[in-house]
Amino acid sequence: MIRVELVKLFRRPRTWISLVLTCALPFIVAIFITITHLAPPPGQGSAFLSAVLQDGELYPAAALALVLPVFLPVAVAVVAGDSIAGEAAGGTLRYLLVRPVGRTRLLVAKLIAVTAYVLSVVLAVTFTAYATGVFLLGPSRAAAVGQAPGGTGGLPGGGPGIAGQAPTAGQAAGGAVTSLSGAPLSLLQLTERIGGAIAFITVSMLGVAAIALFLSTITDSALGSALGALAALVASEILVALNAATVVQPYLPTRYWLAWIDFFRQPVFWRDIQRGFGIQAVYVVVFLAAAWANFSTKDITR
Amino acid sequence: MRRWALVAVGVALLCGLPVIASALPVSVPQLTASQLRERILTSADESYAGYAESNATFGLPPVSGLTGLTALLNGATKMRVWQATPSRWRVDVLSDAGERDTYQLRDNTSYIWDSGNELLTEVRGPQAYRLPRPADLVPPALALRLLSEAGRQASYHVIAPVRVAGQQAAGLRLTPTDPASTVGRVDIWADPSSGLPLLVEIYGRGLGRPALKSQFFQVSPWHPDQRVLTPVRSPGTGFTVTGSGNLAGALSKLGLVALPAELAGRIRQPVQPGFDEIGVYGGGLSTFVLLAVRGPDGQGLISDAISAGGAPLSIASGPGVVIGAPLINAVIFRPAGFFVTFLLAGTVSADLLEQAATELAEQVTLP
Amino acid sequence: MTGAGESGAGVIRTRALTKRYGSVTAVRSVDLEVRAGDRYGLLGPNGSGKTTLVRMLLGLVYATSGEIEVLGRRMPRHAREVLPQVGALIEEPAAYPHLSGRTNLALLDAAGPGGLSARRTRKRRVDEALEQVGLGGVGRRPVKAYSLGMRQRLGLAGALIRRPKLLVLDEPGNGLDPHGIRDLRELLIGLNEAGVTVFLSSHLMAEVEQLCTRVGVLDAGRLVLQDDLAALRAPTGRVMVDTPDADRAVALLDGQVERRDGDQLLVRPVVGDGAAGDAAGLNARLVEAGLRVSAIGPHQRTLEEIVLSVTGTGSDHVGESS
Numbered sequence: 001m002i003r004v005e006l007v008k009l010f011r012r013p014r015t016w017i018s019l020v021l022t023c024a025l026p027f028i029v030a031i032f033i034t035i036t037h038l039a040p041p042p043g044q045g046s047a048f049l050s051a052v053l054q055d056g057e058l059y060p061a062a063a064l065a066l067v068l069p070v071f072l073p074v075a076v077a078v079v080a081g082d083s084i085a086g087e088a089a090g091g092t093l094r095y096l097l098v099r100p101v102g103r104t105r106l107l108v109a110k111l112i113a114v115t116a117y118v119l120s121v122v123l124a125v126t127f128t129a130y131a132t133g134v135f136l137l138g139p140s141r142a143a144a145v146g147q148a149p150g151g152t153g154g155l156p157g158g159g160p161g162i163a164g165q166a167p168t169a170g171q172a173a174g175g176a177v178t179s180l181s182g183a184p185l186s187l188l189q190l191t192e193r194i195g196g197a198i199a200f201i202t203v204s205m206l207g208v209a210a211i212a213l214f215l216s217t218i219t220d221s222a223l224g225s226a227l228g229a230l231a232a233l234v235a236s237e238i239l240v241a242l243n244a245a246t247v248v249q250p251y252l253p254t255r256y257w258l259a260w261i262d263f264f265r266q267p268v269f270w271r272d273i274q275r276g277f278g279i280q281a282v283y284v285v286v287f288l289a290a291a292w293a294n295f296s297t298k299d300i301t302r
Numbered sequence: 303m304r305r306w307a308l309v310a311v312g313v314a315l316l317c318g319l320p321v322i323a324s325a326l327p328v329s330v331p332q333l334t335a336s337q338l339r340e341r342i343l344t345s346a347d348e349s350y351a352g353y354a355e356s357n358a359t360f361g362l363p364p365v366s367g368l369t370g371l372t373a374l375l376n377g378a379t380k381m382r383v384w385q386a387t388p389s390r391w392r393v394d395v396l397s398d399a400g401e402r403d404t405y406q407l408r409d410n411t412s413y414i415w416d417s418g419n420e421l422l423t424e425v426r427g428p429q430a431y432r433l434p435r436p437a438d439l440v441p442p443a444l445a446l447r448l449l450s451e452a453g454r455q456a457s458y459h460v461i462a463p464v465r466v467a468g469q470q471a472a473g474l475r476l477t478p479t480d481p482a483s484t485v486g487r488v489d490i491w492a493d494p495s496s497g498l499p500l501l502v503e504i505y506g507r508g509l510g511r512p513a514l515k516s517q518f519f520q521v522s523p524w525h526p527d528q529r530v531l532t533p534v535r536s537p538g539t540g541f542t543v544t545g546s547g548n549l550a551g552a553l554s555k556l557g558l559v560a561l562p563a564e565l566a567g568r569i570r571q572p573v574q575p576g577f578d579e580i581g582v583y584g585g586g587l588s589t590f591v592l593l594a595v596r597g598p599d600g601q602g603l604i605s606d607a608i609s610a611g612g613a614p615l616s617i618a619s620g621p622g623v624v625i626g627a628p629l630i631n632a633v634i635f636r637p638a639g640f641f642v643t644f645l646l647a648g649t650v651s652a653d654l655l656e657q658a659a660t661e662l663a664e665q666v667t668l669p
Numbered sequence: 670m671t672g673a674g675e676s677g678a679g680v681i682r683t684r685a686l687t688k689r690y691g692s693v694t695a696v697r698s699v700d701l702e703v704r705a706g707d708r709y710g711l712l713g714p715n716g717s718g719k720t721t722l723v724r725m726l727l728g729l730v731y732a733t734s735g736e737i738e739v740l741g742r743r744m745p746r747h748a749r750e751v752l753p754q755v756g757a758l759i760e761e762p763a764a765y766p767h768l769s770g771r772t773n774l775a776l777l778d779a780a781g782p783g784g785l786s787a788r789r790t791r792k793r794r795v796d797e798a799l800e801q802v803g804l805g806g807v808g809r810r811p812v813k814a815y816s817l818g819m820r821q822r823l824g825l826a827g828a829l830i831r832r833p834k835l836l837v838l839d840e841p842g843n844g845l846d847p848h849g850i851r852d853l854r855e856l857l858i859g860l861n862e863a864g865v866t867v868f869l870s871s872h873l874m875a876e877v878e879q880l881c882t883r884v885g886v887l888d889a890g891r892l893v894l895q896d897d898l899a900a901l902r903a904p905t906g907r908v909m910v911d912t913p914d915a916d917r918a919v920a921l922l923d924g925q926v927e928r929r930d931g932d933q934l935l936v937r938p939v940v941g942d943g944a945a946g947d948a949a950g951l952n953a954r955l956v957e958a959g960l961r962v963s964a965i966g967p968h969q970r971t972l973e974e975i976v977l978s979v980t981g982t983g984s985d986h987v988g989e990s991s
Binding site: 092102300 | 724727729730731749755759760761764768772777779781782
């Protein structure tokens with residue numbers, strides 16, 4: 001059943017168009033930055049974007065930050081909102097169910113297919129952005145030698161600290177990327193961190209997917225359920241930004257969306273990441289259960 | 303319908319879990335106020351790591367040159383903390399897409415990493431009379447400072463324990479005895495066995511909400527790890543060295559005026575050598591500082607403060623302004639005929655500051 | 670006319686089956702009985718509850734009350750065991766338009782149970798089903814390029830790919846041209862003779878009359894008639910006479926003419942009046958009297974007459990478009 005859902009998903013032109021469009025956005029941004037050499041000032045604009053001119057390898061992280069707020073949730077809501085409602089509207093739902101496909105099984109298979117979709121979009125964005133970053137923006141460069149008072153005033157008793165690092169600045173060029181905490185990340189560490197971020201972002205989208213899937217079992221309009229899920233997201237984002245709503249914030253699906261950035265701190269800051277995973281799990285369980293309760297007792301009249 | 307009921311029960315359980323967890327009874331060993339206070343004071347050498355958030359609503363108007371301070375005292379600050387000893391620690395202030403980390407290596411050396419500018423700054427020199435920094439708001443640092451400042455000029459008693467960061471914490475309340483203090487009370491909750499403060503709340507006089515609340519959300523004893531406490535410079539990032547910033551440096555252009563030994567009945571405290579231009583009066587939780595700013599910058603301070611909501615007033619027939627905030631009051635004025643602007647600020651009532659300002663205008667003479 | 674298979678074994682059986690949508694009762698206490706080997710035609714105007722009934726049989730719509738048994742097992746509780754042996758076409762056919770007909774069938778089959786053994790025979794079964802419905806040559810074209818009739822055939826192929834014991838077809842003739850309808854009829858009769866029970870619903874009486882062995886009539890949610898077509902259409906004992914000398918015939922057969930419609934007479938011959946009570950005897954008697962007879966034969970009711978006789982006012986549409 002899962003294989004069938006994956007075939008249906010990936011043999012659909014819409015899937016590929018959305019994938020290409022999502023990858024195109026960071027690419028376009030990179031082209032503009034390369035031409036103008038104008039990265040947003042630090043602390044402004046999208047996360048990591050200010051650093052990509054120095055560290056081209058960091059561009060996957062910047063690209064994820066670009067697609068996360070709008071592109072990704074919209075794509076997920078559309079795919080997940082279409083999952084049951086689209087089949088119902090197209091008439092194929094009844095043929096699946098009399099095959100027979102268990103209704104609960106169908107729901108789970110749909111959620112897994114959506115997860116696979118998110119994962120492939122995120123992976124595609126990461127890989128295209130890595131290529132873009134390395135070829136267009138260039139690999140990470142060391143600061144000009146004159147800029148850093150290499151070794152001067154080295155760390156008293158600091159051991160492997162500044163005193164040890166400064167002389168290696170030149171030869172390390174291209175090998176290391178700076179974490180948010182200032183410490184360099186080796187390529188292996190960077191790969192691990194980006195892997196963690198990919199996993200986190202994928203899971204972050206599951207809450208939206210579950211909401212859209214639930215709405216998809218309520219209405220036969222794929223558009224309606226996608227818009228409903230997006231409305232829920234926008235409401236959540238507004239409340240997350242509202243100081244007066246602090247009480248409910250830990251329970252909002254988008255509260256920990258930005259926590260993937262914590263993978264790029266040194267050491268990794270796990271608190272929000274764990275909570276992000278937890279809250280998504282709760283949303284998936286609740287809305288999948290609601291979808292199950294609704295869908296498994298529903299009369300299929302289309 | 304039965305399935306919906308099942309889902310409803312599940313949702314209710316999930317939503318109820320945090321409520322149930324927070325409603326669990328809290329019990330801590332019986333300690334007297336002085337025992338608890340002692341325990342907190344001896345916790346200074348604890349090694350710990352954790353995550354804390356401070357939330358301040360001082361309501362200070364933005365003052366040019368002090369934006370970092372006013373941001374710190376007017377909003378939420380998220381901090382990751384690692385402390386080996388009181389002079390070897392690291393505090394990361396987290397923002398959504400970056401961080402600003404302070405590494406204290408020894409008494410006179412610290413490093414500040416700013417991820418936005420990709421710049422590591424070494425700060426050298428003694429740090430007397432510096433401006434408050436985020437590390438001061440971490441619950442243990444804040445509680446220890448408050449307890450040592452308050453000393454005997456406050457009464458202590460035990461309050462109900464609460465649960466903080468998943469731990470049961472014993473409560474201690476200190477109430478300043480000086481009626482002129484703006485501090486109504488300070489509530490500190492600490493781990494009853496180690497004495498490590500976990501939650502600190504400072505209330506302005508007569509206010510129901512804390513003007514400053516600093517709380518651990520996650521904290522545990524920590525075996526110091528040098529790799530965490532030592533800044534590592536990545537290739538391609540900037541590096542500079544500065545002297546230690548202090549209060550005088552932030553305002554700059556201080557005038558040298560002979561400051562009176564007593565104002566409004568408060569004795570001037572001795573200052574460290576080299577800081578003669580700073581006057582510190584009173585003590586404990588009712589202290590105020592006096593600074594003299596020379597030239598047009600001082601005039602700017604007054605107009606800034608008025609446009610930010612301060613109430614204009616006239617002292618010694620010169621222009622002035624009084625700023626009232628929940629915990630800190632300030633009076634800025636320039637006596638007629640002077641080229642020096644005086645700034646008085648502290649945790650004392652505005653009336654007391656105005657009285658001090660009037661006395662100052664009478665006593666001070668140009669050098 | 671009865672197909673293969675032992676009659677009497679219930680393939681579909683419902684008891685007091687009722688479905689209410691709010692205050693509207695779509696299906697009202699229906700006792701359906703389809704026996705193995707039947708070609709059962711469920712007749713009724715649009716809106717009479719046919720589709721709701723079919724959907725309840727397949728577990729798509731849940732009954733408000735009553736019981737359903739399909740292939741000897743309760744539905745929808747045993748849907749997992751029952752439905753793999755059932756092929757279904759429900760209202761219009763449906764397929765993923767961007768995929769080919771062949772891929773659609775393969776996906777539909779893969780979605781069902783069966784695991785590895787089903788996978789091994791899949792390609793063969795798909796080919797066979799496409800061949801059966803006459804789509805052998807066009808299976809690789811995307812479905813969005815199919816005509817309405819081709820889609821209907823593809824839907825039928827979908828119902829056949831698991832080689833079902835029971836076919837449940839809701840309006841299978843929709844969208845087919847006369848040629849296609851004939852193909853469908855031949856296919857269904859062939860399958861039925863090979864042991865497949867066919868249950869179809871239609872509002873086209875001619876279609877049902879030509880194909881089915883057993884008929885049920887649904888009117889406003891009630892099953893108002895259910896019987897073997899042969900029994901329904903058994904000779905009535907009356908004789909149809911078509912004669913240009915109708916007036917004289919009426920006079921001759923004094924009292925025996927039940928109805929007159931222009932030159933057509935419906936006669937109930939009296940037996941023992943010196944002649945046998947059948948068409949041949951009546952014919953001899955008319956000819957003897959010098960009357961001309963254009964046509965004569967035993968009287969049988971048409972399905973239309975039967976349906977109209979049992980349905981109420983809601984049956985306006987029955988047969989209209991046949």
